[in-house]
Amino acid sequence: MIKRPQKILPKKENAILITGCDSGIGYSLACYCHDIGITVFAGCLNTNSLGSSNLQKLQDVYVIELDVRNIQNIHSAAAIINNILKENSSIVLKTLVNNAGVMIFGEFAWQTAEHIEQQINVNLIGAINVTNVFLSQIVQNKGRIINICSHCSLQPLPGLSVYSASKAGLLAWSNALSIELRKFQIPVISLIPGSFPIQTNIFSKQKDYADQMEKNMSKDNWNLYKDYFLEYNKYLINLGTPKLMKIQDRHLYDLFNDALLNVKPDTFYCYWPRRFRIYNFLFKITPVTFRDRLVIKFVNMPEWKQ
Secondary structure (H helix, E strand, O other): OOOOOOEOOOOOOEEEEEOOOOOHHHHHHHHHHHHOOOOEEEEEOOOOOHHHHHHHOOOOEEEEEOOOOOHHHHHHHHHHHHHHHHHOOOOEEEEEEEOOOOOOOOOOOOOOHHHHHHHHHHHHHHHHHHHHHHHHHHHHOOOEEEEEOOHHHOOOOOOOHHHHHHHHHHHHHHHHHHHHOHHHOOOEEEEEOOOOOOOOOOOOOHHHHHHHHHHHOOHHHHHHHHHHHHHHHHHHHHOOOOOOOOOOOHHHHHHHHHHHHEOOOOOEEEOOOHHHHHHHHHHHHOOHHHHHHHHHHHHOOOOOOO
16 A cells, blocks of 8 residues: 655645745746645745736735845845734744746856856855745744755756856755754755746846847957857747746646645655656766767757857
């Protein structure tokens, strides 16, 4: 007889804080948590965004301005959340989901200092700072922390070198924190949700980023990369910007549900679409030179032409 994992009953009294809810995975997880009856604190960078406006219409969803790059803003958000909890004494903050993320496509030589700092500050330092502010509450309430990582945490990709570094750092920090908090029975979970470029706003700011790269690129780099740079970014921009939507993928929500509600969750969850699973296996068993060719094929971006 197969023993089913014991699940926590989702209920209004067990609140969850999710960062990066303006769009994409954060918005989708906030909607999902609302649908299953959990009180949601939805951290949004822009409380006037479409995602924020939609979430504000939902009962038991509190939209909070939260810029994870700004420690003062994080403390202000914490004060607002604590005031709401005081007014609703039956509700406790049980789960923190560090989801806010920035992905900027472009070779390392193209990215500006601001692009590099933005990705590190949001994807890694932001998650660390948010956790630091809310950690005592999570420990006191016997809650849990879920960190949204990336396949780039496992296999860095060209064109995403800085993003890969930030997400690999997030996974490493998450693993160490999991050991530190085990003595308090606080699960720290790393969750890789898969890839949803069509259902998220992942390319929405790529034209702006490309314009900034071109403007700040040295003359020597521009002469070296010009044709490749223009073709590369034309390809990305032509992928289009989707409308705001809730991601439609049962596997994502099954994984998240287990991370959120399993009494004894795993420390690592990864959604492996078939293509990702095949390539990841090949990455592990092939020599470095051949693996690098596979990585280029996997990324499937315009190729450099001498």
